[in-house]
Amino acid sequence: MNTPTSEMLAEKILRGVGGPENIESLTHCATRLRFQLHDGSKADQAALDALDGVMGTVPQSGDRFQIVIGGAVAGVYSDIMNLPSMSGGGTPRPQSDAEVKAEIRAKGRGRFAWLDNFFEYLSDSFRPLLGVLLGASLIIAIASMLDAFGVVDFRAADKSATWVFVDSMWRSVLYFLPIMVAYNAAKKLKIDPWVGATVMAAVMTPNFTGMIGSKTPGVTTTTNATLGTSESVAHVFGLPMQLNDYGGQVFVPLLMVALLALVYKGLKRVFPENVQMVFVPFFSMLIMIPMTAFLIGPMGIWAGNGLGTGLSWLNGNAPIVFAIVIPLLYPFLVPLGLHWPLNALMLVNINTLGYDFIQGPMGAWNFACFGATAGVLLLSVRHREKDMRQTATGALAAGLLGGISEPSLYGIHLRFKRIYPRMLVGCLVGGLIVGILGGVDTKAFAFTSLLTIPVFDPMIKYIIAISAAFFTSMALVYFSDYRTKEERAQVNGERDAAEAAAKAEAAAKGEAAASARTVPAQTVPAEERELVAVGAAPAATGGPASAGSAGAGVPAARKGLELAAPVAGRVIGLGEVEDPVFASRALGEGVGIEPADGHVVAPADGELITVAETGHAFGIRTTDGTEVLVHIGIDTVKMNGKGFDVRVEAGRKVSTGDLLAEVDLGAVRAAGYSTVTLMTVLNTADMASVEPHTGQDVTAGAPVVTVRR
Structure with a gap:
């Protein structure tokens, strides 16, 4: 069953991309939602980036838009597709010939549109195979560990039937990879994927390979006597x-399907719809199977061998350069999805050379990435950052156990600019060690995780390199922090306030329960019942005499500090506010005000400790140490300051009634956000009582909260 939170995220994402009417199609991969939009400019990237549960966004040419979710992507995709407004799975609309031509011309204006399309074709041909490739790599890793411990000779020619069968479990993926790639590539180019798979399978049958x-x-x-x-x-x-034996080849199906798409779509224009089902596949096979066997297949083999040989030459003649370039290149290729061609070359190397030399240096990048995440995790534990601790824990587990870097990249590294330079140092150190030690090879395609270490040879060199990369990045991130000093001070201050509020709420509930047990409600005088409600024992029972309400009989000396309304309007309790953080009093007790105008003033005398760059929030410390938060609207941080005219700066002394900001409430409402203005006492836990006065219409400057120390 979907939780309300996940359903809310799905709805917010749908609004952020322009609504269901702006979605042509939606798919997902291992970590990302992949939208094809009618109009990419309607996607609100800033609002989507600010959503809890969204790691980042990647706009692309051709009105494509990616939203990075992480491991929960399948659930979010399901939530979106299950929304009533998405019952049609998107809203493709019929277009006239003129519109189609205009759209093609418009997309062609993007300087790198063709490049985006090329890499999208490569990526979508491989991406759906991520799961089975990972499964195969783990089977190889287990077999390699058993080989390392002497249980079985993993590479022996005369293995028993048991281990021949185990081999088939992972070889099934790598050998039949061309058929799987052909299926995905054909699907990407919007032709019958089974025709693509069939054409590729024709040159992999026992009849063909048996010749x-x-x-x-x-x-x-x-026989070439020289080369053997x-x-x-x-x-x-x-x-x-x-x-040729096309098992494990990837360039052949990619080349073949690109040509097949032209043939298939051309045939659909030739034959009437009522006979297309028979004749389009028939003629496609009749044309493309010979074309693949005679021309495309050999060309693909030559192209793959040429690239592999070129890289092998570089690795053999300048191993240090090669080992450094690979890990320094990957951090920039992976976020853009441009790393798939290198993955294809790894498979080519294994099939042509019998081993691959790219994955060893690549491991330096992966473990530098995971090391940076480990540094963030240690800092989140040290500074008691609950949300970041959860994010880093999940990302580190996905990396170390699965070899998947996207949760680390999109969940953490790309959000904090200080991480990337430190991670690159780890990449450099790891790659340099691989090069100096003479390189690291593997005879299997494996995701670089802790579980696949045994497939690399020499294993000890690989362990030294990835350990150096991991701990270098981790140390640099941990000792220099991924936040600036100013950001760290602000985040820690917010954490302290939230923790204090939580402790105060828990203590209040405990004391109230104790008071209710020791003093029956009917015996408490009416004027003191409010004391029990706020968690203070009545004076008759020996409780704190300083805590109380603004009711009759309170000595003048105990009236406390009066906080004024920052805006004119209707005062409501925090429980009526449509924001779970404020409603739960996590940021302290206070009030909400439904504003009559956008004139925002200081609620008390004191110093402006914080002024949000977006103008939506102000923090004031009064002369007696009361910390007051004024927050204009709900989720208005996403407006990035539009409609907010800030008149003050941090560090300034203010008096009650001084102008803080002028806010265009109409712009806030037009953007879809609530205008309710909130005022809370952040250090409520340090106070005897914080008493909101709700249910009244007030002018700016009128008292609405009484604080007693």
Whole structure:
């Protein structure tokens, strides 16, 4: 069952992207919601970034928009799709020929639109396979650990049937990867994915691969004495066709589907709709299977081998340069989704060279990333930051156990500018060690996590490199902090206020319960019943005599500090405010005021400790140490200062009634936010009582809260 909180997040995301009418389609990957919008300019990026549960946003050309959620993405996607307004799954609208041409011209104006489309094609061809690739890498890791402990010879040619079967569990993913990639690529290009899979499967059947090196009539095999390699050529219909084993190849299906999409869509224009189901797949297969076997397949093999050989040359002739470049490159490729081509090259290396040399240096980047997250986690524990502790714990677990960096990147690193430079130092240290020690290889495609360490060779060199990367980043982040001194002081102040308010509320409830047990309600005089309600024992029972209400019989000396209304309007209790933080008194006791105008004044004499850059909040410390928060509207921080004319600055002394800001309430309402202005006493826990006076219409400057110490 979905919780109200998750449903609220889904609704807010839907509003943030411009509503269901602005959504053409919605999909998701391992960490991100991926929107295709009708008009990308309608997405409110600032408002979406400010949502709890959203790690970040990534606008792209062509009206594409990504929202990074993290591990909970599937649940949020489900919540959005289950909203009544999304029952149609988006709102694609029919377009005229002129509109289609205009849209294509408009998208073509983006300087890098073609590049975005290219990398989106690569990414979406691989991304859905993330789960099975991770599963295969963990099976390899387990087998490698058993091999390291001498339980089984993982690489022996004469393994038992049991271990041959275990091999098939992970080889199934890597060998049939071309078929899976072809399916996804065809789906991305909006053609029948099963046609793409079928074309690729045709050159991977036992009938086709069985001709390699065989004595089948029409097949000739030649051996290169110098290189020790053999090559088989089959003469089909009198034409020479180079035979290759396409298992594990990725460039071949990517090239093939790109051409298949042109053929498939061209055939759909040729045949009437009532016969397309039969003839479009038929002619697509008839054209593309020979095209793949004779031309695209060999071209893909050559292209992949060429890239792999080039990188291998760089790794062999300048290993230190290679080992440094890879981990320093990844932190910038992954956030943009541009790392998938390198992943494809890793698979090519394994299939052509028998090993891969990219994943070793890449591990330095991953563990530097996780080390930075560990530094944030240690700081969040030290400074008692509950939300950040939860975020960092989940991100670190996903990284160390799954090798997934997105939760760390979008949940933490990209939000705090101080982290990236420190993380890059860890990448540099780890990569440098890999290069100096002569490189690290692996014979398997594996996500770089703690569980997959045994697949790397030499393992001890790999452990030294990733440990150095991890602890370098962790130490730099921990000892220099990921927040500036000013940010740390502000965050810690807010934390202290919230903790004090929580303790005060808990103490008040406990004392009230104790008083209710020892003094029956009917025996408490009417004028003292309010004392029990605020958590103070009545004077007759020996409780604190200083705590009390503004009622009759209170000595003048005990009247306390009167806080004035910061705005004119109707005074309401915090329990009536549509904000769970204020309503729970987590930020102290106080009042809400439904403002009659946007003229905001100081509620007391004192010093302005904080003035929000967006103009929506002010913190004042009075001469007697009372800390007062004035907060204009709910969630108005998302307006980024629009409609807020601030007239003061932090550090200034103010008197009751001094002008703090002029607010355009109409702009606040037009933006969809509540205008209710809140005033609370942040250090309520230090007071004997904080007494709101609600249910009245007041002018600015009229007393609305009494504070007794």
